[in-house]
Amino acid sequence: MGHASIAQDSLGQSLELSGPGLDGAGAYLRVADSVQEFGHMPKHQFTATAWVRIDQTTDWGGILSAVSDNGDREKGWILGYDKDSFTFGISTTGADDGDGNITYLNGSTILELQKWYMVTATFDGSSARLFVNGKLDAETTTQYGEVLYEPRTPVAIGAYIDSNEFHPMEGRIRNVYLFNEAIDADQIEAEFQRNSMIASVIPESDTPLEWTVEPFLCYATQSSVSIVCEVPTAAEVTVRFRPAMGEVREIVSETKSGIHTIEIDGLDAGQPYYYEVLAHSPSGESVKTEPLSFQTAIERGKAFTFIMIGDTQANPEVVKRVSDIAWSNRPNFVCIAGDLVTTGTNKSHWTHHFFPNMQPLISRVPLFPVLGNHEQNARHYYEYMDLPAPEYYYSFSYGDADYFVLDSEKPMGPGSEQYRWLENKLDQSDARWKFVIHHRPAYSSDENDYGNTWLGPSTLGDLDIRQAVPLYEKYGVDIVFNGHIHAYERSFPIRDGEAVEQNGVVYMTIGGGGGGLENFAPFNPWFSSKKTSVHHLCRVEIVGGTLRMQSIDEYGKLFDTYEIRKEHNP
Ligand SMILES: [Fe+2]
Ligand SMILES: [Fe+2]
Numbered sequence: 423m424g425h426a427s428i429a430q431d432s433l434g435q436s437l438e439l440s441g442p443g444l445d446g447a448g449a450y451l452r453v454a455d456s457v458q459e460f461g462h463m464p465k466h467q468f469t470a471t472a473w474v475r476i477d478q479t480t481d482w483g484g485i486l487s488a489v490s491d492n493g494d495r496e497k498g499w500i501l502g503y504d505k506d507s508f509t510f511g512i513s514t515t516g517a518d519d520g521d522g523n524i525t526y527l528n529g530s531t532i533l534e535l536q537k538w539y540m541v542t543a544t545f546d547g548s549s550a551r552l553f554v555n556g557k558l559d560a561e562t563t564t565q566y567g568e569v570l571y572e573p574r575t576p577v578a579i580g581a582y583i584d585s586n587e588f589h590p591m592e593g594r595i596r597n598v599y600l601f602n603e604a605i606d607a608d609q610i611e612a613e614f615q616r617n618s619m620i621a622s623v624i625p626e627s628d629t630p631l632e633w634t635v636e637p638f639l640c641y642a643t644q645s646s647v648s649i650v651c652e653v654p655t656a657a658e659v660t661v662r663f664r665p666a667m668g669e670v671r672e673i674v675s676e677t678k679s680g681i682h683t684i685e686i687d688g689l690d691a692g693q694p695y696y697y698e699v700l701a702h703s704p705s706g707e708s709v710k711t712e713p714l715s716f717q718t719a720i721e722r723g724k725a726f727t728f729i730m731i732g733d734t735q736a737n738p739e740v741v742k743r744v745s746d747i748a749w750s751n752r753p754n755f756v757c758i759a760g761d762l763v764t765t766g767t768n769k770s771h772w773t774h775h776f777f778p779n780m781q782p783l784i785s786r787v788p789l790f791p792v793l794g795n796h797e798q799n800a801r802h803y804y805e806y807m808d809l810p811a812p813e814y815y816y817s818f819s820y821g822d823a824d825y826f827v828l829d830s831e832k833p834m835g836p837g838s839e840q841y842r843w844l845e846n847k848l849d850q851s852d853a854r855w856k857f858v859i860h861h862r863p864a865y866s867s868d869e870n871d872y873g874n875t876w877l878g879p880s881t882l883g884d885l886d887i888r889q890a891v892p893l894y895e896k897y898g899v900d901i902v903f904n905g906h907i908h909a910y911e912r913s914f915p916i917r918d919g920e921a922v923e924q925n926g927v928v929y930m931t932i933g934g935g936g937g938g939l940e941n942f943a944p945f946n947p948w949f950s951s952k953k954t955s956v957h958h959l960c961r962v963e964i965v966g967g968t969l970r971m972q973s974i975d976e977y978g979k980l981f982d983t984y985e986i987r988k989e990h991n992p
Pocket of ligand 2: 761794795796861905906907
């Protein structure tokens with residue numbers, strides 16, 4: 423569905439048509455359902471004229487039409503545009519080949535987008551003419567006699583429409599007239615001069631409405647998802663969405679400017695949905711996404727794939743490569759294990775580094791974020807992300823897995839709010855797979871973050887975080903994902919401070935999403951199974967009791983795999 427509204431400029435009002443929407447249809451004005459119903463379409467001569475501002479070129483765009491062009495059956499007339507020129511098509515008795523024959527005139531004026539033009543078509547019984555801004559732009563004498571009409575053809579403003587074709591215009595229209603006579607060139611020129619100030623209305627393309635942050639998906643459940651976007655000015659933001667088969671629904675953001683968060687609920691589990699987001703400013707500017715899609719979380723018992731990335735920070739080229747590889751995998755969701763940006767309090771790091779480079783991934787795949795030290799607990803994180811309270815920690819379920827997200831900048835040890843919450847949640851979890859995600863590592867072979875390993879002792883990981891390890895082991899957490907160290911490391915399964923063959927917790931450092939790479943100790947700590955200092959992402963698939971993990975570098979090369987099999991339900 424397209425969108426029609428009244429736009430305001432310095433010279434008054436015009437009708438704004440926003441073009442094709444989610445369902446492929448565009449808005450237009452249906453003057454009459456048929457030429458017959460209209461009753462007095464001119465036959466011998468006429469003038470059709472309008473002021474138009476085209477915002478998007480198209481083939482066969484219609485401005486004023488009473489046309490029918492179905493195979494060889496060509497009747498009526500159309501004032502329109504085709505790519506970068508205006509057009510006038512007309513079918514008359516003089517050129518009739520038995521079932522009508524349209525001649526299309528293509529104007530010589532190059533149509534510039536967002537510029538106002540007066541376009542005029544005349545037919546005087548012996549010639550058809552197209553005028554642009556009062557000047558003759560094309561002419562033919564091929565058509566003469568009376569205009570031929572198909573009686574059932576609709577009469578429309580802002581579209582080329584017949585029984586099997588629909589080409590809506592995208593732009594603005596004003597001063598539309600249809601006269602029963604062919605106005606002569608001098609009068610048309612005079613009419614243009616009388617209104618010529620319209621042609622000099624400054625195009626608003628100098629400051630068009632643009633997304634500050636393009637719409638993205640944050641957090642998804644089996645029945646809901648949040649869509650977040652940001653616009654630079656006051657605007658009404660609307661989300662339209664529909665299932666693969668079914669009605670389009672619409673939600674208008676309650677916010678009036680800045681960051682908009684729109685929660686959609688009442689959805690079905692595991693289903694694809696199609697959506698688009700539109701923003702309209704009070705001054706008549708608008709911006710719209712392409713038709714997008716999302717998928718709700720799947721139910722227990724169903725297979726799925728997710729992507730883990732960490733430490734995207736300020737390295738746009740790497741981040742874009744990593745997020746594009748993630749997107750090419752078509753995962754069910756993506757989780758970023760902290761340090762999404764380098765300086766959380768710097769808004770431009772969000773608007774210029776993080777969000778643009780995560781597209782198109784996060785407009786299609788829900789993002790589950792995690793707080794890192796570089797977020798600085800800044801309000802921007804909380805404003806952009808829409809997570810269950812208190813947001814700095816939260817949990818979610820996906821298929822047979824439960825995920826527990828913690829803020830490793832806040833206490834995680836016994837007695838802390840997060841520890842108590844986690845213990846309670848883990849105890850209640852009936853999921854076959856359990857994952858914990860926080861930014862700082864419990865175990866790490868990093869060369870210098872926990873002591874200079876080239877010269878002396880190191881704690882080989884964050885001792886504050888390690889206080890939570892007994893919980894992970896007690897409640898059978900399968901994998902703990904962390905970032906912070908800008909490299910890749912997979913531990914052996916660990917239990918009671920030892921590497922074990924099975925029934926241990928695996929610790930994954932996946933901090934290679936973009937930040938400058940770090941390196942490892944000169945020796946091999948007891949827990950470390952695989953270490954690689956490359957930019958990367960981690961892909962995890964779960965089907966029943968089998969988990970397969972693939973770690974992929976920024977160029978798509980597989981460099982590590984891992985598998986966990988569970989014989990029985992927990
Ligand atoms: Fe980092
Ligand atoms: Fe960090």
